[in-house]
Amino acid sequence: MEILDKLVNVALIAATLRTTAPILLVALGGSFTTKAGIFNIGLEGQMLAGAFFAVIGSIWTGSALLGVACGVAAALAFALVFAVLVVSFRANEVVVGLALNILAGGMTISLMKAIFGTRGSIVGHGIVGLPKVQLPGARELLGSWAPLISGFTPIVYVAFIAVPLLVLFYNRTRLGLYIRVVGEKPEAAEALGISITRVRYIASLLCGLLAGLAGAHLSLGYITMFTENMSSGRGFMAVAILIFSNGDPLKVLAGCLLFGFADAFSLRLQTFGYPSYLVLTVPYVVALTALFALSYRARPKIIAETLASMQRLLSTDKNTGPDGKHPS
Amino acid sequence: MVSNAGSPTLHMKAEMAVALTGITKRFGAFVANDGIDLAVRRGEIHAIIGENGAGKTTLMNILFGLLQPDEGSIRLNGEETVVTGPAVAIKAGLGMVHQHFKLVPSLSVADNVFLGMEIRRHGLIDHAAQIARTRELSKRFGLQVDPTERVGLLSVGIEQRIEILKVLVRGARTIILDEPTAVLTPQESRELFQTLRSFVAEGMTVIFISHHLEEVMEVSDTVTVLRNGKKVATRPTAELSKDELVRMMVGREVSFDRRPRAPSRGEVVLQVEELWARDDRRLPALRNVSFTVRSGEVVGIAGVAGNGQTELAEVLSGLRPASHGIARLKGRNLAALSPREIRRAGLAHVPGDRMVRGVDRNASIAANMLMGRQHRAPWSSCGVLNWTVISQNASRLIKDFDIRAQGPGDAVKRLSGGNIQKVVLAREFTNDADFLLIDQPTRGVDIGAQEAIHDEIMRQRAAGRAILLISVQLDELAALADRILVMFNGRIMGEVAGDGADEDRIGMMMAGVAAPELAAEPA
Numbered sequence: 001m002e003i004l005d006k007l008v009n010v011a012l013i014a015a016t017l018r019t020t021a022p023i024l025l026v027a028l029g030g031s032f033t034t035k036a037g038i039f040n041i042g043l044e045g046q047m048l049a050g051a052f053f054a055v056i057g058s059i060w061t062g063s064a065l066l067g068v069a070c071g072v073a074a075a076l077a078f079a080l081v082f083a084v085l086v087v088s089f090r091a092n093e094v095v096v097g098l099a100l101n102i103l104a105g106g107m108t109i110s111l112m113k114a115i116f117g118t119r120g121s122i123v124g125h126g127i128v129g130l131p132k133v134q135l136p137g138a139r140e141l142l143g144s145w146a147p148l149i150s151g152f153t154p155i156v157y158v159a160f161i162a163v164p165l166l167v168l169f170y171n172r173t174r175l176g177l178y179i180r181v182v183g184e185k186p187e188a189a190e191a192l193g194i195s196i197t198r199v200r201y202i203a204s205l206l207c208g209l210l211a212g213l214a215g216a217h218l219s220l221g222y223i224t225m226f227t228e229n230m231s232s233g234r235g236f237m238a239v240a241i242l243i244f245s246n247g248d249p250l251k252v253l254a255g256c257l258l259f260g261f262a263d264a265f266s267l268r269l270q271t272f273g274y275p276s277y278l279v280l281t282v283p284y285v286v287a288l289t290a291l292f293a294l295s296y297r298a299r300p301k302i303i304a305e306t307l308a309s310m311q312r313l314l315s316t317d318k319n320t321g322p323d324g325k326h327p328s
Numbered sequence: 329m330v331s332n333a334g335s336p337t338l339h340m341k342a343e344m345a346v347a348l349t350g351i352t353k354r355f356g357a358f359v360a361n362d363g364i365d366l367a368v369r370r371g372e373i374h375a376i377i378g379e380n381g382a383g384k385t386t387l388m389n390i391l392f393g394l395l396q397p398d399e400g401s402i403r404l405n406g407e408e409t410v411v412t413g414p415a416v417a418i419k420a421g422l423g424m425v426h427q428h429f430k431l432v433p434s435l436s437v438a439d440n441v442f443l444g445m446e447i448r449r450h451g452l453i454d455h456a457a458q459i460a461r462t463r464e465l466s467k468r469f470g471l472q473v474d475p476t477e478r479v480g481l482l483s484v485g486i487e488q489r490i491e492i493l494k495v496l497v498r499g500a501r502t503i504i505l506d507e508p509t510a511v512l513t514p515q516e517s518r519e520l521f522q523t524l525r526s527f528v529a530e531g532m533t534v535i536f537i538s539h540h541l542e543e544v545m546e547v548s549d550t551v552t553v554l555r556n557g558k559k560v561a562t563r564p565t566a567e568l569s570k571d572e573l574v575r576m577m578v579g580r581e582v583s584f585d586r587r588p589r590a591p592s593r594g595e596v597v598l599q600v601e602e603l604w605a606r607d608d609r610r611l612p613a614l615r616n617v618s619f620t621v622r623s624g625e626v627v628g629i630a631g632v633a634g635n636g637q638t639e640l641a642e643v644l645s646g647l648r649p650a651s652h653g654i655a656r657l658k659g660r661n662l663a664a665l666s667p668r669e670i671r672r673a674g675l676a677h678v679p680g681d682r683m684v685r686g687v688d689r690n691a692s693i694a695a696n697m698l699m700g701r702q703h704r705a706p707w708s709s710c711g712v713l714n715w716t717v718i719s720q721n722a723s724r725l726i727k728d729f730d731i732r733a734q735g736p737g738d739a740v741k742r743l744s745g746g747n748i749q750k751v752v753l754a755r756e757f758t759n760d761a762d763f764l765l766i767d768q769p770t771r772g773v774d775i776g777a778q779e780a781i782h783d784e785i786m787r788q789r790a791a792g793r794a795i796l797l798i799s800v801q802l803d804e805l806a807a808l809a810d811r812i813l814v815m816f817n818g819r820i821m822g823e824v825a826g827d828g829a830d831e832d833r834i835g836m837m838m839a840g841v842a843a844p845e846l847a848a849e850p851a
Contacts, residue, residue, distance in 0.1 A: 172455075174446055177435075177439070177453065184434055188443070192444035
């Protein structure tokens with residue numbers, strides 16, 4: 001019991017909220033594109049660009065807030081490129097997403113080399129981290145439970161407040177409704193004169209905005225530094241959560257909390273001297289197991305859909321075959 | 329100079345909710361609408377009836393602004409209007425319920441009804457107000473729906489009600505419905521007709537497209553008949569009898585001469601006994617159908633489209649299970665065979681909808697002519713296609729069947745309707761099948777190709793094939809068939825000899841008057 005007490009306490013829950021924030025933000029961003037019918041695998045790259053340029057902005061301007069703005073702007077630029085290629089030029093969204101992810105990884109490394117002449121990480125150089133918000137009265141009201149609501153960086157609050165806002169957005173605003181319609185039944189949107197292109201651009205950019213914030217939280221939140229591949233698969237975890245939650249904000253929150261808890265728990269385990277590489281796999285294993293368990297019931301549908309899509313693929317092959325084009 | 333004579337005409341025009349004058353629409357060489365005049369009085373139910381391809385939907389799409397006419401003018405509520413798009417039509421008080429619904433499954437009924445024109449308060453969508461307004465409209469017109477339910481859980485009949493509500497909410501006073509009963513059960517159809525009458529009772533106007541005689545007779549005030557893109561007549565429904573309507577729809581004049589033929593009557597190839605089947609709505613589509621087809625004879629199936637002919641063709645080709653009864657092809661029970669086995673047993677099938685079941689429009693002529701024999705020598709060996717043989721075979725067929733194309737590599741979609749049909753015939757008629765099931769062989773085909781297709785069918789008859797010819801065109805059946813069976817509502821109403829076929833008699837049977845009653849009359 002003593003060990004359990006040490007493991008599970010207020011600090012662990014507070015740490016869970018902290019680690020949940022970035023993945024929650026990026027997944028909520030992806031919820032816009034998911035709902036609009038775009039499979040956005042480029043979340044990882046947008047997040048990484050956000051993290052890198054938040055650090056750069058913070059060094060240049062000496063202000064954490066302007067740093068965050070720089071990170072968001074970089075992520076928005078990535079999102080815009082994604083939208084131009086996928087929405088306007090109808091390129092394959094998986095190919096474009098992966099390409100942008102690779103671009104973000106390579107670009108941050110070479111810019112790091114060019115600007116700072118180092119590889120690996122940027123530390124110091126006058127990076128200004130985000131301040132922690134101490135809610136007035138929290139300590140008096142909650143005593144030792146205060147760290148649950150007080151003392152986080154602003155972006156953590158933004159992430160959790162965004163959840164009910166998104167629920168409201170999808171159910172009660174015209175834009176939210178149109179994003180859902182465009183994703184679910186584009187013919188219906190077209191018949192009503194809703195511009196599918198415009199709605200998908202807006203969804204992509206809203207996604208970039210939140211992904212940028214998530215990135216900025218990584219590099220300016222609790223540790224003020226940038227390291228290579230800092231997003232470390234969080235964007236992909238977000239994609240997995242999005243697939244299983246279908247972009248519903250509450251389900252996204254549940255999935256992200258699970259991942260965040262596992263992440264915080266693994267950090268805690270490290271202090272007990274378990275091998276760090278093994279411990280670092282914990283959040284991913286937990287999240288994937290949970291997602292698999294959740295999807296197990298939906299299995300026949302998924303298999304049916306896979307079969308249907310394979311049949312579509314085969315029938316297009318058959319079409320192009322005799323025309324002399326080689327089916328790939 | 330305001331004369332007294334001027335005002336009554338003005339007044340008369342204002343009584344017309346819709347007036348189309350000289351509407352012509354061409355798609356390439358095909359004339360879909362040919363100088364059509366249509367006047368719909370305010371407060372009436374106006375049915376537009378005609379066979380598939382008669383130009384009904386094209387005309388309504390022009391009226392609603394989805395297509396632009398090549399010639400002609402449109403007056404809405406007495407005012408000359410250029411309907412550049414649906415927005416113009418909606419503004420003028422028109423609403424259209426399409427055949428294919430465009431609803432969002434995950435949204436509620438009320439959300440779907442108000443999509444695109446949401447009621448908002450303080451910038452947020454006011455769901456309560458939308459639900460209340462939907463409930464009010466659904467009560468007023470007897471369109472029973474629960475506004476809070478998710479559309480994805482509802483039946484097709486209810487989806488149609490939602491589409492009608494969408495139109496009403498947008499303030500339509502003239503409602504166009506495109507084949508509204510095609511997806512409905514008889515019960516739902518009756519409810520729909522009640523709703524349509526309640527619209528008229530409120531002074532609204534209804535235009536509905538149909539090819540079902542019964543419902544047109546039952547619900548409409550005025551009927552306009554279209555045939556081959558031309559208007560045949562506009563008449564008050566009360567003055568019309570069913571068989572008059574049938575004759576207007578299918579046309580009286582026989583444009584084809586009966587083909588000369590040698591008498592031939594071989595052994596029974598197809599035997600159908602007491603066959604029953606259901607349609608996609610699970611309603612009986614074939615009721616106790618029995619007949620035989622012998623080698624060397626052409627048996628025609630006549631009837632207004634949608635009376636079971638499609639289902640009959642599907643059962644005989646193994647695409648739809650029979651619910652009762654038996655069909656034997658050369659003594660083998662079709663129910664026990666897969667579509668491929670039925671083909672091997674001796675079926676060649678020219679499907680009624682060639683673009684869906686006849687060809688793959690994106691593939692080449694050669695590939696289309698290969699289909700169905702790709703697994704056999706000499707077209708393939710050891711699972712590898714022999715494109716040289718396939719190409720040579722296609723080139724030969726292109727020549728034999730006089731298909732106007734550049735070569736076997738040409739994509740089928742670049743051919744005209746008649747030539748696409750010839751591709752299907754070329755494939756099916758060279759399979760050495762004993763039984764040919766030919767469904768609407770000349771639908772949407774130009775006259776020259778029609779002649780060629782008829783010649784080919786007669787050649788197959790002379791070669792001793794058993795042929796079942798399904799057609800909605802009486803003149804085609806009169807030209808080709810040795811015997812004509814008339815279908816109505818899934819039953820065979822009677823049989824008529826093809827030689828000197830009495831069109832009046834066929835027309836009566838197509839309208840549902842049973843053969844014995846006719847037989848009782850002096851011939």
